[in-house]
Amino acid sequence: MTIQSTVSTDTVASLSTPDHIESRIGRLEFTDGAPTAATAELLYDHLDFVRAVEAFINAFPGASVTAVRRGLHSVGVEDNSVIIFSDLMDSSSLFLTANCDTVYAVGVLDLTKGPMVVEVPALAAPSGILGTADDMWFRWITDMGLPGPDRAAGGSYLFVGPDYDGSLPDSGFHVSQVRTSRMLFFLRAFLIDNDPSVPAQVLRDGLRVHPYTPGGVGTAVGTFLRGEAPLGQAAPAPETRFVEGSGLAFNTIPANDFSYWELINELVQDQPVGSGDPELLGLLASIGISKGKEFAPDARMRKILEEAVVVGNATARTIAISPREEEGWAYYPGSGWMNPLFTSGYDFLAPPPEITPEGAVPVPSDGARKLNGRIAWFYPYTGVTPAMCMRLTGIGSQYIFTMRDGDKEFLDGGRAYKLTLPPDIPQSRFWSVMVYDRQTRSMLKTGQPKPDLSSQLGTVAQNENGSTDIYFAADAPAGKESNWLQTVPGKGFFVILRLYNPLQPFFDKSWRPTEIERI
Template identity: 40%
Template sequence: MLSRLPISRVAIAPIAIAFALTTHAQAQSPKLKMTTEIPDAYTAPDSVETSIGALDYFDGVPSPETVKNVYDYLDTSRAVNVYLNSIPALSVNALREGQAAMGADACHKICIWDNLMDSKSILLTGNTSTMYAVGFLNLLKDGPTVVDLPQGMLGILDDMAFQYMVDLGVAGPDKGKGGKYLVLPPGYKGDVPEGYFVVPSKTSGVWVFMRGYLDKSMPIAQAVPAASKNIRSTLKVYPLSTADAPPATEFINVSGKDMHVILPNDYSAFEKLHGLMQTEPESYLGPEARGMMAAIGIEKGKPFAPDARMKKILTDAAAIGNGAARAISYFPRDPGNLTYKDSDAWVTAYADKDTTFTRNGAYRLDPRVLFHFGYICVSPAMAMTVAGKGSDYSMGMLDSEGKVLDGSKTYRLRIPPNPPAKDFWAITMYDTQTRSQLQTDQQFPTKGSQDKGIKTNADGSMDIYFSPKAPAGQEGNWLQTIPGKSWFIALRIYGPEQPWIDQTWRPGEIELVK
């Protein structure tokens, strides 16, 4: 493939000689005038300045240096495109690798946060308020696989493109009553038994995400083990072929453990993408995406072996892609990602509440990058705001002046009276590097209505402080920051009520105190 050939001095030497001879002959010969004038818009000038340097031509034929520069640019731009468009796949692949590293390397092995998730888990914007349990299906290895779900769960199945497959539990076809889901491999043609919620998959890998809400009628010390017991005692995952004698579901408690499940920012992203492509069917991605990957050396059934030139380009492209993802995440330019149209500080994960990342049938590229770089769990239920049900949230990314939040300084966020949360509200802090919970002396970097120590102002409002040390008298309203690091927050509203939905109630801005 021409774009993958090393463009070296040796490779272009014959072209250079021919180009030099031609330009010399041009200089020695009188130039005849063409009888038909061609507008400049359809020709190439002898030289034109561009962002990648001067592009030189002899009568429209590029010089050797121009050929090299153009191919370098094409390979770089295609690699950046592949990186950004593959962030969803890289993210779900990181979940699979990270869960396997904890021991969850088969469908019947489930990671569970028995003591809730704390900041030890490097997982995109996980919260500290609900019980998580996650697993992975390997349909290539196991064939049709059963997820026997307990009552009272909320969950999702997402494929290896991080695309939505089906909701589990309250938002799913079992309506929270529990039931058996049968997940079928890509192109499955075998018999399908009755008695299951049948879910065809386009990919061999399937991420299983489950969340158990804590019973708010119980003290937290009782609600947490009760939620864990419900999941552990009733959840079963196994290959359909073992239905007569399924393996016991194994639960791995990952609370407080160093679990890393976020996507890479460097050259290794392309290596992991190539590995992922080998486990999935050719139909996994469309021809345009496959062609773009093939242009940089990533193809199913072929080794990934870039030469020194191409590896340098891919390393550069990963750095550019990482920079682009972070610019899009912290300074989004799509207005659909702004929670409030008059504030750049508050950001919503799903632009315009759309989990397909499309508009008029076309992908919205920036919103898709923003979501998958910083968040996980793709389901229409995650973006559907229904009064009194589910949850909704917004991220505070900047201060009231539009500046990046500085961990060495003191900030205040005012929560107006009567937060419109039927169940509860919570503010959780995140690390801008990992988009995971900020690791400080506070195991759970969260404050909210479930905290009994929060002080209320005379008008019913509350002030939450963010600083390295608690302001005097504000220990119960304080979240710790780290000098030399930035941070952002997620404000989650569980059971959002109408004032939140119609924005007649909204939080203040994060204001610099000192």
């Protein structure tokens, strides 16, 4: 029996190269199903380029954490120490969408020598601590403080690296197994009467970072007697080293040139085998970044990697700043206000659960990772936690942001705009509106070092009907100075509206801010 093949013979005459591919790599030529030498070379160049673009986009979360670590080291904040912003963060530093509403305490833990403990102090209302921990690929580990298991009462968090095989305590610690051998944690403490001094002092006095003593506090003597743990000696925790960050200028953003690959290679070499996603590590290996091997691309590959950074960065920026409508990230129908986490969840697999009188109801996942949602989050923003996208009232922090005005045009620092927040802004802690530089995704540098208006300030004027108008312009509109955020002519910007401890009208969308309208 003869089987007739329906596949083209791939002769030069029959093969049609799509125009966009031909313009990129040239004419494809096959003879009797085999590529010519020139075609094979072109296709391998193209494959390396495509994989490098994908590697740039998919490795960006890890690049971001590694860049944070580098940035901290550049100002003397070594692993297992803490940078604290006692007088709040400002626009001096490049830090992806950080805020100047809360006191930050940030650190990287080194788990290579054994588990580490983070003792989080209690901080009662009207303040409180929102904290989270992510690994070196920006995967969520646990929350601390208000959304964490200590629920603002303070607690000891024990972080255990992937290679640790020693004993763990019987009790007294919130234990998390970490897939990477280093990790990032950051705490945000609320101000009291617009004053950061009390929460900053509570963090300095009570936040402790130190190694775990196996068989020490948390382990019963009986556990030792059963041979299940050593008999560790109780000892005072060593002093935690704090570095004051307020006013410091440093960079925590990944580069968008060839050094991006060197940053990723640093991460891959630093982490143990198996700590990253195998598909991503395979993608990186295909372009020359592999654990235990020197990253030394030849001239051909270096040129491809340099070009891929340009295209990858431009693609990531486009997905984050100009998403297609079909992504469904608009928080309100037809609105510029958006947040991809409400469609993809913190793990980019499923939306956050619905909250009902019977409890939390998970939204089924289709099993597919929302790749565009992931890069749309990590390219402009720092950190991920369920507390950033849960529909639970009175706890956590929720954000929506917009890159465009009501006419769907990108926000322009040379124009004047107004945003109206209707009465009864749905928050039980505070709200804030901040402006960010569209290029750096960091606080916009203007004559206002802290480019923020919030209910904490006590100076933002309300209208007679209880609504609040916020103005964005290079110069303050007459009589509106208290409600004005400065912009820069010739520089694009975007806006984030934050609601801390949001209320139900935010989630059911019965409360809705206006679009940012040109005036």
